[in-house]
Amino acid sequence: MARHQKKLGEILVEWGIINPKEQTKAVDHAKGKNLRIGEALQELKLCSENNVYKALAAQHNMEYIDLEKSSVAPNAVNLIPDELMKKHLVLPLGMENGKLRVAVHDPLDLETPEVLRFRLGKEIRLVLAPKSRIKRYLDDLFNTSASTTIDKTMDKTLKSLDATMDKSVDRSIDKSIDIAGMNEDAMNDPTQAPIIKLVQAMIMEAVRNRASDIHIEPMKDRVRVRYRIDGECVERDRIPLRMKGPLISRLKIMAGIDIAEKRLPQDGRIKMTVDKANIDFRVSTLPAYHGESVVLRILRPDSVRIGIQNLGFEEEDNKIFQKIIKRPNGIFLVTGPTGSGKTTTLYGALNELNRPDRKIITAEDPVEYNFTGINQCQVKEAIGLTFAKILRSMLRQAPNIILVGEIRDLEVAEVAIQAALTGHLVFSTLHTNDAPSAITRLIDMGVKPFLVASSIQAVMGQRLIRLLCPKCKQPDKDPNKSWLKLCGISEAQLKDKTLYKPRGCDHCTGTGFRGRLGIFELMLMNNEIRDLAFARAPTNKIRKAALAGGMKSLLADGKIKVLNGVTTAEEIVKVAQVEGIVTE
Numbered sequence: 339m340a341r342h343q344k345k346l347g348e349i350l351v352e353w354g355i356i357n358p359k360e361q362t363k364a365v366d367h368a369k370g371k372n373l374r375i376g377e378a379l380q381e382l383k384l385c386s387e388n389n390v391y392k393a394l395a396a397q398h399n400m401e402y403i404d405l406e407k408s409s410v411a412p413n414a415v416n417l418i419p420d421e422l423m424k425k426h427l428v429l430p431l432g433m434e435n436g437k438l439r440v441a442v443h444d445p446l447d448l449e450t451p452e453v454l455r456f457r458l459g460k461e462i463r464l465v466l467a468p469k470s471r472i473k474r475y476l477d478d479l480f481n482t483s484a485s486t487t488i489d490k491t492m493d494k495t496l497k498s499l500d501a502t503m504d505k506s507v508d509r510s511i512d513k514s515i516d517i518a519g520m521n522e523d524a525m526n527d528p529t530q531a532p533i534i535k536l537v538q539a540m541i542m543e544a545v546r547n548r549a550s551d552i553h554i555e556p557m558k559d560r561v562r563v564r565y566r567i568d569g570e571c572v573e574r575d576r577i578p579l580r581m582k583g584p585l586i587s588r589l590k591i592m593a594g595i596d597i598a599e600k601r602l603p604q605d606g607r608i609k610m611t612v613d614k615a616n617i618d619f620r621v622s623t624l625p626a627y628h629g630e631s632v633v634l635r636i637l638r639p640d641s642v643r644i645g646i647q648n649l650g651f652e653e654e655d656n657k658i659f660q661k662i663i664k665r666p667n668g669i670f671l672v673t674g675p676t677g678s679g680k681t682t683t684l685y686g687a688l689n690e691l692n693r694p695d696r697k698i699i700t701a702e703d704p705v706e707y708n709f710t711g712i713n714q715c716q717v718k719e720a721i722g723l724t725f726a727k728i729l730r731s732m733l734r735q736a737p738n739i740i741l742v743g744e745i746r747d748l749e750v751a752e753v754a755i756q757a758a759l760t761g762h763l764v765f766s767t768l769h770t771n772d773a774p775s776a777i778t779r780l781i782d783m784g785v786k787p788f789l790v791a792s793s794i795q796a797v798m799g800q801r802l803i804r805l806l807c808p809k810c811k812q813p814d815k816d817p818n819k820s821w822l823k824l825c826g827i828s829e830a831q832l833k834d835k836t837l838y839k840p841r842g843c844d845h846c847t848g849t850g851f852r853g854r855l856g857i858f859e860l861m862l863m864n865n866e867i868r869d870l871a872f873a874r875a876p877t878n879k880i881r882k883a884a885l886a887g888g889m890k891s892l893l894a895d896g897k898i899k900v901l902n903g904v905t906t907a908e909e910i911v912k913v914a915q916v917e918g919i920v921t922e
Contacts, residue, residue, distance in 0.1 A: 391466055405467040414432040429476065437463040451587070533588050545612045546613070552634040556631065600630055669765075672766075672768075674770075679801075701728040702743040743767065770799070773889070774884050780794075781871070796861060796863060802913070803856075805853045811850070813836050817907065859892045
């Protein structure tokens with residue numbers, strides 16, 4: 339879970355150095371004079387520079403050093419060229435465990451550490467020291483009254499700070515950073531550093547283009563930026579390679595993760611307001627050959643509250659789905675690959691069932707969306723808080739409904755089945771290609787066939803298909819017969835039907851598609867399927883029995899949407915084609 343980071347003023351109040359009234363006075367003074375709160379506190383003589391920097395160090399989890407001549411190791415000043423020390427106002431303190439300790443005065447300056455790493459070819463460990471102490475030491479070192487020049491340089495550096503600071507170090511950059519203040523005004527602020535404006539523009543553009551992910555991928559000669567829009571990756575920017583370090587460091591510090599760790603994958607989170615909508619970003623970094631690859635998953639709270647009726651169910655499937663989720667016990671599984679909308683479907687079901695008379699508990703990894711009235715538990719493998727452990731504890735909490743983010747192994751599967759058999763309604767997901775495969779997958783995991791047969795109520799496979807843009811789609815007078823054949827659409831079925839094809843306009847950014855909808859195959863467990871599960875029958879036999887029992891395949895459900903003019907046959911075949919099946 340994200341760790342809240344206290345504001346500078348809050349830390350000083352907690353330490354008893356200032357009182358709440360003085361904090362408020364400093365904040366007002368900072369706003370009026372366009373200062374940081376630390377500067378305001380010093381100008382009002384409410385707090386010493388030492389205490390301001392000690393609080394800054396605590397806020398940013400940095401080592402604070404009360405800089406004296408004895409703090410600097412002999413010959414340490416030779417480790418950084420004079421011009422870099424003067425330009426960036428930094429002071430080398432010596433080597434420690436293979437890293438160069440450098441005293442800095444600005445914990446949010448992302449560019450200087452990258453410049454030092456590049457120029458020196460060394461790993462850097464930053465420590466915080468008061469600005470005046472560093473200046474005094476450098477003045478003595480170079481025996482010059484160059485403080486005026488340094489002040490001018492630092493003024494430029496200070497103007498490079500993030501708009502989230504509002505010219506005040508008081509703005510919190512917590513582990514789940516809330517940068518609600520970053521908006522269009524920040525974009526138009528000429529004092530913002532290019533890297534800050536670049537990241538801000540990239541995020542805002544992705545959100546406005548309805549992207550679900552932002553992919554930042556360092557390559558040999560550039561940094562590639564791609565957005566995933568309606569399930570398709572679209573290349574957007576080619577950022578110069580020299581911007582790689584600052585760009586990735588900027589994203590890391592926004593997500594509250596360690597900017598110095600480049601060898602291991604890391605995860606973080608950003609909270610941000612874009613166009614008056616609160617949006618969360620799940621950030622993942624992965625070391626790759628040319629540098630760290632970063633992916634921002636865009637989590638919009640409204641996207642999982644669209645309602646079951648808007649998921650894409652045909653009327654018959656909707657009625658069956660409503661009956662299943664209102665059963666008192668049993669397991670309901672949703673299957674499909676990553677990004678097929680399984681989470682949205684399950685959250686839609688929970689939202690429908692979320693009433694004051696029902697207790698709902700979830701175990702998720704991670705908790706992506708927060709729901710009022712539902713107890714949501716975050717899996718933390720590092721401390722042993724696994725799906726299985728949460729599940730066992732859940733059962734002692736007397737829930738009516740349980741959601742398990744994913745059945746990954748035998749232990750989780752057995753506990754979920756036990757919960758279903760003891761009177762709980764259990765929702766979960768499984769990574770299989772279709773609904774019938776879920777039965778054989780569970781048995782392959784090691785679950786006893788009679789438990790699978792008796793506990794599962796229904797399995798639903800799903801995919802997401804792109805919808806034709808309503809503003810520019812045009813009738814397809816000569817549809818491709820090969821795609822129609824693969825989709826199982828005959829000439830007879832085309833009578834009195836108009837098929838459509840994409841064209842492209844500003845509304846859909848030229849793609850011809852806008853938005854997505856689900857296609858489903860809903861397999862209800864009947865006596866025949868239970869007998870086949872008990873007998874460890876292969877998937878093709880279970881599928882045949884399910885189709886005979888009334889299950890509509892993904893392909894058949896997609897065919898209805900093609901004939902209704904909301905998508906194309908090519909789109910359906912691309913996501914739902916089953917090998918060996920041409921028509922139903």
